[in-house]
Amino acid sequence: MKLKELELNVDYFEFNEKLYQKLDATPLSKPKLISFNKQACDLINLDYEECESEEFIDFINGSNVLKGSVPYSMVYAGHQFGYFVPQLGDGRAINLGAVNGWHLQTKGSGITNYSRRGDGRAVLRSSIREYIMGEAMHALGVPTTRALAIIDSDTFAHREWEQESCSIVMRMSPSWIRIGTFEFFANTDNSKENLSQLADYVIKNTYPHLENENNKYEKMFYALVDNSAELLAKWQTYGFMHGVMNTDNFSMAGLTIDYGPFAFMDYFDKNCICNHTDSEGRYSYNNQPYVARWNLMVLAQALSEIANLEKMQDYLHAFLPQHENVYLQMMNKRIGLNPKNSGNNNLDLIVELLGALQSAQMDYNVFFHRLTNLESFDDISSITDIAVFRQSIEDWFESYKKVCEKDGSTFEDRRVIMKKINPKYIIKNYMLQDAIELAHEGDYTLVNDLLNIAQNPFDEHEAFEKYAQPTPMEYANTQLSCSS
Numbered sequence: 001m002k003l004k005e006l007e008l009n010v011d012y013f014e015f016n017e018k019l020y021q022k023l024d025a026t027p028l029s030k031p032k033l034i035s036f037n038k039q040a041c042d043l044i045n046l047d048y049e050e051c052e053s054e055e056f057i058d059f060i061n062g063s064n065v066l067k068g069s070v071p072y073s074m075v076y077a078g079h080q081f082g083y084f085v086p087q088l089g090d091g092r093a094i095n096l097g098a099v100n101g102w103h104l105q106t107k108g109s110g111i112t113n114y115s116r117r118g119d120g121r122a123v124l125r126s127s128i129r130e131y132i133m134g135e136a137m138h139a140l141g142v143p144t145t146r147a148l149a150i151i152d153s154d155t156f157a158h159r160e161w162e163q164e165s166c167s168i169v170m171r172m173s174p175s176w177i178r179i180g181t182f183e184f185f186a187n188t189d190n191s192k193e194n195l196s197q198l199a200d201y202v203i204k205n206t207y208p209h210l211e212n213e214n215n216k217y218e219k220m221f222y223a224l225v226d227n228s229a230e231l232l233a234k235w236q237t238y239g240f241m242h243g244v245m246n247t248d249n250f251s252m253a254g255l256t257i258d259y260g261p262f263a264f265m266d267y268f269d270k271n272c273i274c275n276h277t278d279s280e281g282r283y284s285y286n287n288q289p290y291v292a293r294w295n296l297m298v299l300a301q302a303l304s305e306i307a308n309l310e311k312m313q314d315y316l317h318a319f320l321p322q323h324e325n326v327y328l329q330m331m332n333k334r335i336g337l338n339p340k341n342s343g344n345n346n347l348d349l350i351v352e353l354l355g356a357l358q359s360a361q362m363d364y365n366v367f368f369h370r371l372t373n374l375e376s377f378d379d380i381s382s383i384t385d386i387a388v389f390r391q392s393i394e395d396w397f398e399s400y401k402k403v404c405e406k407d408g409s410t411f412e413d414r415r416v417i418m419k420k421i422n423p424k425y426i427i428k429n430y431m432l433q434d435a436i437e438l439a440h441e442g443d444y445t446l447v448n449d450l451l452n453i454a455q456n457p458f459d460e461h462e463a464f465e466k467y468a469q470p471t472p473m474e475y476a477n478t479q480l481s482c483s484s
């Protein structure tokens with residue numbers, strides 16, 4: 001389809017006008033296309049050639065408003081680092097409407113009523129990070145928002161230490177509603193009506209099978225608990241850390257949203273903190289499932305006017321066991337085992353592995369890729385060679401070997417299982433940093449190469465063999481800041 005034939009549908013104006021703001025974007029000066037995403041084009045039926053046009057750049061920049069589109073920003077609230085903030089909102093994001101069930105939103109399009117002291121902008125580095133990471137997560141089967149395109153510009157914004165160039169990413173999601181949206185609606189006049197209207201909206205967009213059910217609001221909550229348990233299990237399995245799991249960054253659809261100081265863990269450290277601002281480690285790797293449960297508890301409170309709090313709290317007890325169940329299934333696959341064969345879920349073996357990886361100071365995801373390609377227990381040097389300390393890993397292999405014998409599988413059997421879950425490439429922060437540095441010089445090739453690697457992480461990318469190696473120690477497990 002041509003760009004000008006694309007028709008957007010806005011479904012948010014059914015709400016009281018205090019709950020959103022209609023507004024125009026403030027375009028960036030001299031916008032330039034960095035990259036567009038063919039997979040995202042397919043999702044909205046947009047012809048690839050259209051993305052090379054000036055009109056497309058203007059569309060991302062907000063100066064070309066498509067048919068049916070009425071730009072707006074949404075208000076929400078949220079618990080930030082555990083403290084309630086009664087009013088947040090799309091401070092730099094503008095929604096354009098939906099096509100094919102994908103709600104399009106630009107991030108960095110200027111000041112809105114919800115910008116507070118912010119400038120409404122997103123700088124190049126954070127935009128590149130978000131653009132690539134959503135696609136990397138999707139390719140690993142982790143539910144996430146997606147991105148259609150990213151532009152650079154001659155507009156600058158002041159950040160911590162210098163002026164940085166501004167950028168816009170066009171994001172897409174089946175839903176942009178957050179737990180924080182419910183928290184805001186729960187604090188309005190007519191909260192009961194507003195809450196049921198919002199819950200109906202979420203059900204229509206995300207949980208349509210519940211539309212005609214009794215107690216549908218409680219069931220919506222249960223569905224989100226289920227989705228979130230699965231989401232967190234996937235994050236934990238791949239060593240992904242979100243970094244700012246505030247309730248305003250927690251999706252009502254169970255998706256990974258609002259990419260900020262995230263990281264795929266380099267070297268395994270269960271207490272790893274990727275967000276520089278998070279001095280107490282509230283959002284450390286290990287804490288993530290507990291924080292998700294805490295966030296869901298906040299949602300239960302916000303919904304309590306329209307749904308039964310006690311029932312929701314009861315259901316929430318299932319969150320951690322459910323999370324553990326999915327996590328263990330996935331971790332078994334990561335080591336090539338079928339729990340049915342070994343007669344248990346191999347919890348002890350997996351816990352021992354995490355301890356061994358931690359003691360060995362070993363690159364987490366590279367370990368699994370090398371395990372996938374292992375051909376014999378007599379030579380595990382491809383793995384021990386990347387350990388700083390090897391004893392714990394050697395010991396673990398003794399335990400693993402025994403379980404494999406019980407499992408009755410061959411190296412080949414296990415490889416078949418592992419190949420589907422252990423990618424050769426995981427997008428680490430240092431790789432994104434390489435792409436960002438080149439982009440600052442006007443060279444966007446690495447952004448596009450990383451996009452390709454992110455979308456095809458199980459394939460060979462010969463020119464990028466170095467990115468399949470352990471993260472160089474000097475770049476490992478570094479922390480990033482929120483403000484970008």
Ligand code: AMP
Pocket residue numbers: 088089090091092093114115116117118119120121122244246249258260482484
């Ligand atoms: P975050 O935790 O990064 O998702 O952001 C928290 C809140 O701050 C959200 O309401 C954002 O819209 C807002 N915000 C973050 N950066 C900016 C900015 N540069 N300008 C305006 N609002 C911002």
Ligand code: MG
Pocket residue numbers: 248249258
């Ligand atoms: Mg946010």
